[in-house]
Amino acid sequence: MLLQINPCSSFPLKYHPLQHAGSVKTFQTPLKHINGLANKNQSKKYSVRCSSESSFLLTNKIGHSEDLVINRNHKPLSKSTVALAAQDGYSSESELASTSFMQVLNKKCDAFYRLTRPYSCVSIIAALLSVSLLPLQSPADFTPKLIIEAFKCMVPAIMMNNYANAINQLADVHIDKVNKPYLPLACGDFSMGEGLAITIASPLMAVAMGIMLRSPPLVIGFIIWCIVGGAYSIDLPPLLRWKGNPLMAAVTIISMNGLLLLFPFFIHFQKIVLGNPVAFTKPVLFTAAYMVIWNAAIAFVKDIPDVEGDKAFGLQTLPIILGKEKVFSIAVNMMLTAYGSAVLVGAFSPSVLCRLVTMIGHSALAFVLWRQAKTIDLSDNKSVQSFYLFIWKLYYVEFLFVHFLR
Numbered sequence: 001m002l003l004q005i006n007p008c009s010s011f012p013l014k015y016h017p018l019q020h021a022g023s024v025k026t027f028q029t030p031l032k033h034i035n036g037l038a039n040k041n042q043s044k045k046y047s048v049r050c051s052s053e054s055s056f057l058l059t060n061k062i063g064h065s066e067d068l069v070i071n072r073n074h075k076p077l078s079k080s081t082v083a084l085a086a087q088d089g090y091s092s093e094s095e096l097a098s099t100s101f102m103q104v105l106n107k108k109c110d111a112f113y114r115l116t117r118p119y120s121c122v123s124i125i126a127a128l129l130s131v132s133l134l135p136l137q138s139p140a141d142f143t144p145k146l147i148i149e150a151f152k153c154m155v156p157a158i159m160m161n162n163y164a165n166a167i168n169q170l171a172d173v174h175i176d177k178v179n180k181p182y183l184p185l186a187c188g189d190f191s192m193g194e195g196l197a198i199t200i201a202s203p204l205m206a207v208a209m210g211i212m213l214r215s216p217p218l219v220i221g222f223i224i225w226c227i228v229g230g231a232y233s234i235d236l237p238p239l240l241r242w243k244g245n246p247l248m249a250a251v252t253i254i255s256m257n258g259l260l261l262l263f264p265f266f267i268h269f270q271k272i273v274l275g276n277p278v279a280f281t282k283p284v285l286f287t288a289a290y291m292v293i294w295n296a297a298i299a300f301v302k303d304i305p306d307v308e309g310d311k312a313f314g315l316q317t318l319p320i321i322l323g324k325e326k327v328f329s330i331a332v333n334m335m336l337t338a339y340g341s342a343v344l345v346g347a348f349s350p351s352v353l354c355r356l357v358t359m360i361g362h363s364a365l366a367f368v369l370w371r372q373a374k375t376i377d378l379s380d381n382k383s384v385q386s387f388y389l390f391i392w393k394l395y396y397v398e399f400l401f402v403h404f405l406r
Contacts, residue, residue, distance in 0.1 A: 111184035115169060115198070116162050119392045120257070124157045127261045130399035134284055135270035149273045152213060153265060156206035160222055163202035164229040164256055168243075170195045171233040178309035215272050221264025228255050246318040253299035258291030286345060287402050293338040294395055297331040301388050304328060305381040324378045332373045335391065339366035345405055354404040361401050365394060 132150040136142055169176060169185045173195075176186035184190040190198075203226045210218035232242045232252040242248035266284060270276050303310065303317040304324050310317050319327045339362045346358025372390055377383040 107189060111189035112198075114182065115165055115184050115190065115195075116158075117165050119389055120161055120165070121158055123257065123392060123395060124161055124261065125154055126396045126399045128154050128157060128265060130287075130402060131262060131265045132269050133403060134266055134281065134287070135274055135276065137276070141274055146269070146273060149213075149269065152209075153218070153268065156209040156218070156222065157261065157265075159202040159206040159209075160225045160229075161256075163199060163206070163226065164232075166195055166199040166202065167229055168233040170199055171235060172243075175306075175309045175313050175315075178312060179306045213268075213272075215268045217264040217267040217272070221260050225256060225260050228252055228260075232256075244315045244317075246316070246321065249303070249317065250296045250299040253302070254292050254295040257298065258295045259288065262288055262291060283402050283405050286342070286405050290338055290342070290398060290402070293334050294391075294398070297334040297338075298388075298391060298395070300327050300331040300334075301384070301391065304378065305384045305388075328373075328376070328378055328384075332369070335369055335394075336366055339363070339369070342401070342405070349404070349406060351404075351406065354406055357404040358401060361404075365397065369394060 128150055132146060132153075133142075136146075169183055170192065173185045173192070176183045181187055185192065185195045203222065206222045207219055207226075210222050229252075231240050232249065235241045242252050262284070266280075267278055271278055300318055304319045304327060306317070307319050307324065311320055322330075342362040343359050343366075346355055346362065349355045349358065369391070372387065375383075376387045
């Protein structure tokens with residue numbers, strides 16, 4: 001090969017390592033790593049001809065069977081000319097290591113983001129902010145300490161959510177390759193070992209934080225959460241693998257997304273943080289009833305896009321037993337019933353403001369839900385998934401309205 005200086009570079013001649021025009025020098029390339037890839041070809045000798053112009057062009061003049069030049073994007077170029085800036089060359093090993101590390105880190109962070117299912121994390125944050133306010137008996141109870149305790153509780157709760165998601169994806173990796181191939185374990189962005197590590201570490205850290213907060217209700221709640229989450233996913237018949245039973249699957253979703261976010265944390269804030277005796281008020285009881293109905297509906301809609309994969313692996317979910325259309329109709333009517341109940345409860349509120357907010361607000365949400373349900377194409381999994389995420393958003397909004405049910 002010949003390296004000839006042409007005027008396509010702004011690099012001055014006096015800085016070239018070959019300064020005498022017309023001179024020819026021979027050098028041998030070492031084995032290097034080029035952009036993270038090892039150059040496994042044997043080192044070769046090249047001739048460099050220097051002229052009075054100011055750039056390098058690498059021209060293939062070698063007449064052998066390997067008449068190819070590999071460019072920096074690792075694409076083969078046949079009998080081509082490749083422009084090189086004089087400052088270019090092989091990247092240093094430290095630069096390559098840094099680039100590789102950042103790429104791996106970004107990939108793992110994205111995989112962890114998909115594993116945790118962020119919409120469920122948002123639900124936990126909204127629920128805990130709302131539940132922390134339920135025990136308040138007067139404005140004087142709303143203190144910085146209460147806010148700090150609420151944020152402290154979010155960390156172990158999110159860890160338990162990560163545990164539930166991780167163990168479910170770990171047990172269902174073969175099904176997710178059909179139903180949800182974008183999930184990190186199904187697509188290989190996380191190894192099974194990494195998934196197992198998250199599954200084990202998350203509940204241990206959550207229970208440890210419950211102990212550090214000196215809160216028996218939280219510790220007990222996290223242990224129950226761990227047992228229910230495992231029973232839902234682990235394939236150990238006849239007692240476990242509740243996912244394959246429509247009733248037990250609904251019980252699991254109601255427990256982990258609803259009741260275990262309500263009662264342990266409510267008792268923690270009322271008794272441990274505020275030092276008051278435990279008393280279940282009207283908003284608490286309504287929130288519990290609402291969570292039961294809404295999370296059962298969420299459990300039914302959740303299984304609709306997964307019919308093909310669940311059927312292939314022998315799971316008997318409700319959409320497989322009753323059909324997509326019937327299950328979807330049941331779920332929508334359950335959520336409309338929850339809104340109707342909220343309107344009736346709000347109508348008997350002694351406060352005019354609370355009465356107006358609950359009645360008008362829940363009526364508006366019910367109308368929005370009904371309109372959205374009419375647009376869903378059950379044969380299109382993307383359409384069903386968008387509705388699934390939509391009802392999660394309605395679930396978040398209810399954590400605000402529940403404080404007007406007094």
